[in-house]
Amino acid sequence: MTQISAPSATPLAALGWSETFEAQLTPEETALAPMRIATVHRSRVTALSPSGAIKLNLFAHASTTDFAVGDWVLVDPETNTITRRLERSSLLRRRTEGTRAPQLIAANIDTLFIVTSCNADFNPARLERYLALANEAGTTPVIVLTKADMAEDTAGYQTRAAALQRGLAVLTLNAKDIDSAAALAPWCAPGQTVALVGSSGVGKSTLLNTLAAKDDATAQPTSGIREDDAKGRHTTTSRSLHAIKGGGLAIDTPGMRSLHVSDVGAGLDKLFSEIAELAPECRFRDCTHAHEPGCAIQAAVAAGVxxxxxxxxxxxxxxxxxxxxxxxxxxxxxKTIKKPRQKR
Known part of the structure; x- marks a missing residue:
């Protein structure tokens, strides 16, 4: 069962409540209780309130898929029924193959910790997919390189990761080491929310346990990796919201086996800013940057830039x-919406 962790008496501000959400309240809603979604299961939703964790009831015609961990909702305190969801400040989502609606991953997050390890799991192409999603979601990405204590040369991993996007923060640490994980403190201040994403076995749950100072009884389960290919096994099976040291909150997520991109045009432009900036200099507006004459992108490749x-x-x-x-x-x-083509 997914664990929900929160201080026994946490004010709304410590749960991430801000003026952004306060401004959305109407005079008629002053008697309702703001709560933050902590877990979303197939048939139930739980939330954190200043008094602790509460199981919520859905309003008519609502589905659990309408909510993401991290959402702020207004609740009738007498029936524990959600009356409405407040507008999100950020939303991380992905489209899975064979589905029409995107899957909601986490909402109202300030920073996305993209966790990978200093071994065979390190994959620039996969990291770029996470970065595109983070950029589109309106959250700040930070790449966290774990298992630094097991790698002979961590500098190479850090250099390659930092080159993926301008201004990208990259930290190398041992997820089990409290002092090492303290490097993440600037993003874990009171009222701040981070989410952890990455492949199975890279140390997300271990890092969460360290950040939250969990003991053996409350710790998220962890598992090792296969030595031959550095692949891990799923230990986190659902998303959940946790209080962490420093006063912030963290959303743990299951490892993602596949990560398809859609609706991330702006996120790709930020990720590949050097390409987006050169494109207007091409001779043709519809240049594919493959073979056309006067292509500024191909010229940059030829020049070694x-x-x-x-x-x-x-x-x-x-x-x-x-x-x-x-x-x-x-x-x-x-106008009608033309849905993505289905793969066979």
């Missing part, structure tokens, strides 16, 4: 995003 592998990864993600993103088609005033 742009990494061709980086361009190829951009091309793959850009194509996937275009294929998976619904678009409005039809005459003005009578």
């Amino acid at each position: 742009l990494d061709p592998d980086r361009l190829e990864r951009w091309r793959k993600l850009d194509t996937e995003n275009r294929d998976n993103t619904p678009v409005a088609v039809g005459a003005r005033g009578n």
Whole structure:
């Protein structure tokens, strides 16, 4: 069963409540209780309030899939029924293959810790997918390189990670070491919310246990990795909200086996800013940056300014995003949404 952790008497501000959410309240809603979604299961939702964890009831026609861990909701204190969800300041979501609606991962997060390890799990192409999602969600990405104590040379991993996006913060640490994990303190201040994402076995749950100072009885379960390919087993099976040292909160997430991109055009532009900035200099507005004359992108590759592998990864993600993103088609005033094509 997913554990919910919170101080015994936590004020709303410590749960992440801010003026952004306060401003959404109407005079008629002053008697309702703001609460923050802590877990979302198939048939039930729980939330954190200043008095602790509470199981909530849904309003008519609502589904648990309408809510994400981290959402703020207004609750009737007499019936513990959700009356409405407040508008989100950020939303991390992904589209899974074969589904039409995106899967909600976490809401109202300030920082996304993208956790990977200094071993065979380190994969720049996969990290770029996480970065695109973080950028589109409106949250600050931070790459956390774990298992530093087991690697001979961590500097190479840190250099490669930092090169993935301008201004990207990259930290190398041992997730089990309290002093090492303290490097994350700037993002874990009171009222701040972080989410942890990454593959299974990279140390997300271990890092959460360290950040939250959990004992053996309350710790999130962890498991090792296979030595031959550094792949891990799923230990976190659902998303959950936890109080952490420093006064912040953290959302733990299961390892993701696949990470498809859609609706992340702005996120890709920020991730590949060097390409987005050069594109307007191409001779043709619809340049594919593959073979057209006067292509500024190809010129940059030829001059050694742009990494061709980086361009190829951009091309793959850009194509996937275009294929998976619904678009409005039809005459003005009578547009319909063309859904992403289904793969067979």
